[in-house]
Amino acid sequence: MPKIVNHDDRREKIARATWQVILDKGMEGATVRNIAKEAGLSLGALRYYFKSQDELLVYAMELVKNRATKRITAVSKKELPPKEMAIEILMEIVPTNAQTRAEMEVWLAFVTYMKPRKHAKLHINDDILQGMEKIMQYLSATGNLRAELDVSIETERLYAFIDGLALHALLHPEHLSPEQIRKTITYHIDQICIF
Amino acid sequence: MPKIVNHDDRREKIARATWQVILDKGMEGATVRNIAKEAGLSLGALRYYFKSQDELLVYAMELVKNRATKRITAVSKKELPPKEMAIEILMEIVPTNAQTRAEMEVWLAFVTYMKPRKHAKLHINDDILQGMEKIMQYLSATGNLRAELDVSIETERLYAFIDGLALHALLHPEHLSPEQIRKTITYHIDQICIF
DNA sequence: ACCTTTTTGGTACAACTGTATTATTAAATC
DNA sequence: GATTTAATAATACAGTTGTACCAAAAAGGT
Numbered sequence: 001m002p003k004i005v006n007h008d009d010r011r012e013k014i015a016r017a018t019w020q021v022i023l024d025k026g027m028e029g030a031t032v033r034n035i036a037k038e039a040g041l042s043l044g045a046l047r048y049y050f051k052s053q054d055e056l057l058v059y060a061m062e063l064v065k066n067r068a069t070k071r072i073t074a075v076s077k078k079e080l081p082p083k084e085m086a087i088e089i090l091m092e093i094v095p096t097n098a099q100t101r102a103e104m105e106v107w108l109a110f111v112t113y114m115k116p117r118k119h120a121k122l123h124i125n126d127d128i129l130q131g132m133e134k135i136m137q138y139l140s141a142t143g144n145l146r147a148e149l150d151v152s153i154e155t156e157r158l159y160a161f162i163d164g165l166a167l168h169a170l171l172h173p174e175h176l177s178p179e180q181i182r183k184t185i186t187y188h189i190d191q192i193c194i195f
Numbered sequence: 196m197p198k199i200v201n202h203d204d205r206r207e208k209i210a211r212a213t214w215q216v217i218l219d220k221g222m223e224g225a226t227v228r229n230i231a232k233e234a235g236l237s238l239g240a241l242r243y244y245f246k247s248q249d250e251l252l253v254y255a256m257e258l259v260k261n262r263a264t265k266r267i268t269a270v271s272k273k274e275l276p277p278k279e280m281a282i283e284i285l286m287e288i289v290p291t292n293a294q295t296r297a298e299m300e301v302w303l304a305f306v307t308y309m310k311p312r313k314h315a316k317l318h319i320n321d322d323i324l325q326g327m328e329k330i331m332q333y334l335s336a337t338g339n340l341r342a343e344l345d346v347s348i349e350t351e352r353l354y355a356f357i358d359g360l361a362l363h364a365l366l367h368p369e370h371l372s373p374e375q376i377r378k379t380i381t382y383h384i385d386q387i388c389i390f
Numbered sequence: 391a392c393c394t395t396t397t398t399g400g401t402a403c404a405a406c407t408g409t410a411t412t413a414t415t416a417a418a419t420c
Numbered sequence: 421g422a423t424t425t426a427a428t429a430a431t432a433c434a435g436t437t438g439t440a441c442c443a444a445a446a447a448g449g450t
Contacts (some may be wrong), residue, residue: 007426026311028223032408042429043409049427053408105310111366112307115300116221153382157356160379164359171306176351184355187348191386227438237399239441244397248438397446407436417426 011049014039015060019106027113030057061110064103068093069127071100082142083189086135090185093128094166096178104170132159144193154192161188206244209234210255214301222304225252256305259298263288264322266295277337278384281330285380288323289361291373299365327354339388349387356383 017039022030032053036046050056075088095101136155139145145154165184169176212234217225227248231241245251270283290296331350334340340349360379364371 045428109307112304160359161356164355
């Protein structure tokens with residue numbers, strides 16, 4: 001059993017370099033050579049940590065997913081009133097800063113890249129949908145949700161609303177400031193809650 | 196002034212072949228050779244109609260935009276009650292059939308492809324935003340909109356909601372049937388309108 | 391018939407792609 | 421210190437890319 005010093009750290013560093021290259025040059029620019037150059041490694045070194053390009057891309061995307069999941073669960077751990085809690089979690093999904101914007105940009109590039117390639121299925125959105133269900137359930141259980149609403153459709157509506165907002169924040173960041181995003185999300189929550 | 200028989204028709208045919216290739220193999224597969232093969236032309240012939248690949252891609256995307264615009268304006272010409280009119284127009288934006296799904300898939304692939312390439316700006320979303328503004332304005336002018344609502348934020352909300360729904364319909368067509376899409380859209384319109 | 395212009399197919403080329411292979415260095419284990 | 425393994429670098433290769441070029445064909449006008 002050989003002692004491996006920092007194998008996983010290196011893979012993560014390479015994944016980070018991959019994100020940067022995708023941000024700079026798009027999915028087409030995510031070549032093994034560009035990634036190796038960004039990571040400061042040789043082709044051979046890169047190939048040692050990832051046997052193929054596909055393995056590298058999949059790993060990099062799973063890391064994106066894990067990061068987002070971690071951020072969201074961290075927020076959900078905080079002690080907040082139901083409505084504020086919902087708003088904070090939703091704000092964590094919509095890209096508002098360079099960090100989260102980069103994450104979603106990479107994710108979107110990867111999704112459209114993988115779309116015509118059947119074999120690899122993506123389950124990222126399922127997690128977000130589950131999050132929406134949890135939020136609606138939470139608001140309902142704490143008595144904040146207006147009683148006459150259809151929870152099932154409202155979940156779908158919130159899901160679409162948030163992802164659309166995220167898409168717009170990504171494609172037109174100059175037209176949708178973080179303050180406007182928060183205002184719009186708060187508005188929606190207020191509309192489906194009592195008061 | 197030489198008589199050109201069907202120059203524009205050929206360019207449109209090539210653009211259509213480009214869409215098909217993007218649908219089949221993604222943006223990475225949209226090579227001049229693949230497109231020429233799909234269109235049944237030689238490399239030289241293709242190059243005669245489009246001096247560069249960029250010119251071809253831009254032309255193909257403008258055609259997508261024109262098609263969508265035409266479909267929507269055609270619906271808006273119909274004589275319908277305000278709420279039904281709004282629903283029909285919104286249904287035209289969300290991809291519900293193979294045709295419109297293909298259009299949006301190509302558009303999304305193109306947008307993410309062009310994102311890191313600064314020079315070319317896309318104005319497609321501006322048109323959709325203007326459409327949302329028109330719908331809200333129309334609902335408001337005909338007295339269907341609930342009075343206490345903030346029209347500005349409601350427009351942004353509708354905009355995000357529809358684009359999110361469109362994104363979901365594209366990425367998870369099995370989870371969002373046309374009937375469900377119509378039901379969700381109708382629900383949203385009902386929520387912001389009187390009755 | 392001739393000539394001009396449009397349209398096409400074929401080929402060539404330099405650059406880039408993912409992957410494979412090799413030799414060499416650094417590190418760990420005995 | 422010896423030896424085994426991890427890690428790196430360099431190079432090679434076959435395939436694909438966008439673009440350029442050119443000769444042949446088709447079409448149109450005179």
